[in-house]
Amino acid sequence: MRSFKLPRTAALAALVAAVPFAGAYAASAGFYTQRTAGLIDQAQSVDQGITAARQTDKIKPDEARDLHRQAVRISRVAQREAAAGHGSISAAQYQQLVAQLDDVSQSLRNATGSNFLIGNGADAGYYPNG
Numbered sequence: 001m002r003s004f005k006l007p008r009t010a011a012l013a014a015l016v017a018a019v020p021f022a023g024a025y026a027a028s029a030g031f032y033t034q035r036t037a038g039l040i041d042q043a044q045s046v047d048q049g050i051t052a053a054r055q056t057d058k059i060k061p062d063e064a065r066d067l068h069r070q071a072v073r074i075s076r077v078a079q080r081e082a083a084a085g086h087g088s089i090s091a092a093q094y095q096q097l098v099a100q101l102d103d104v105s106q107s108l109r110n111a112t113g114s115n116f117l118i119g120n121g122a123d124a125g126y127y128p129n130g
Contacts, residue, residue, distance in 0.1 A: 036082045036089050039097060043075035046105050058112040067111075070104045 032040065047068060054064035074097055081089045089097070 031087045032082050033088045035094060036078060036087060039078050039089070039094065039101070040075055040082075043071050043078065043101055046101060046108065047071040047075070049105075049108055053108060053112050059108070063111050067104055067108055071101070074101050074104070 050059070050064055050067045050071060053059045054061065059067075078089060078097055081093055
């Protein structure tokens with residue numbers, strides 16, 4: 001019984017050809033660390049909350065535009081920093097963006113009248129009182 005053995009040069013050529021495509025695919029697929037992906041998802045969730053508050057007339061259009069602009073900016077900065085950092089954001093940048101996103105979220109809660117919350121957000125979520 002014969003076994004098929006790939007010559008070393010052919011195997012090396014296949015590997016060299018495949019690596020750039022794999023890197024391009026990972027970059028286009030939004031390859032982020034868990035922490036970075038969580039931050040981006042959280043910014044999108046806050047933006048969805050802004051949209052919902054506006055649609056139910058809980059906030060004025062100009063407030064919604066301002067809050068939306070802030071949430072989108074935070075998400076874009078996170079994506080840009082992650083792209084430069086191979087999917088990761090530095091701890092200092094991450095903390096700064098989380099604080100900014102918390103400010104946007106708090107502004108939304110204040111504007112909609114749901115600002116009294118139980119918890120400190122350390123568990124990634126605030127819970128309304130009642």
